[in-house]
Amino acid sequence: MSGERGGGRGRGKKDDKEKGKGDRPRGGGFFRRRRVCKFCADKIDYINYKDVRLLSPFIPERGKIQPRRISGTCAKHQRALQTAISRARQLALIPYVTD
């Protein structure tokens, strides 16, 4: 997995050089940047706190909530996601911290 990631990253940098336009910032983070909000794209109006599979992509290994600038979630849905995650944490569906 890490190998694949590294490969993607390297490629991203190269891509930037080749294009030289910088139509969208690439590289820098570990994750490929998502351009659109997942919840807007999938038309999810209510972020269900019981749906762990829906929330888990927004919780990296550390257990913290992924910031908007990385996940690409829109402000409205990030807010909803925040409450959903804290509820899921209270119910021990998602860890508060993992070390």
Next chain:
Amino acid sequence: MSTNRQYELVYIVSPDASEQAVADLHTQIEQIVQRFNGTFDKTENWGRRKLAYEIGHHREGTYVVETITGSGELMKEIDRRLRVIDTVIRHLTVRIDDDLRVTERLRSERKSTQARRRTARGLPPEPLPSERRGDRDDMDSDDLGLEVEGVR
């Protein structure tokens, strides 16, 4: 004067409790709901699940989700009761009627906009199943393209 609202109650029963104990707890809550003139809409037992972290030395728990329509006093009473019962290691009440209303409104709005736009373009208001599949295929190939680009 109390207005009726819809709530969702989730509680985690300790793994030591028997099935019978879980059922008893359910009937207890049902009785409280009846006493306060609320209605029981739905109940869902998720069964035993691993907890994401330890709660009082427990690593697992039985999850039960109940949807209840009733007053705030009813939920307050249930909350108080669950706090006292030792077999319930965690519980959470969430008011859902507002969220459901908003979701419903957004969905119908989206549907009507879609229908309006489609009729303006001279298409039938509902997208055909074949069209929908075409959309998804497009998205998939787009994703794939990115993936391939990343690997090369």
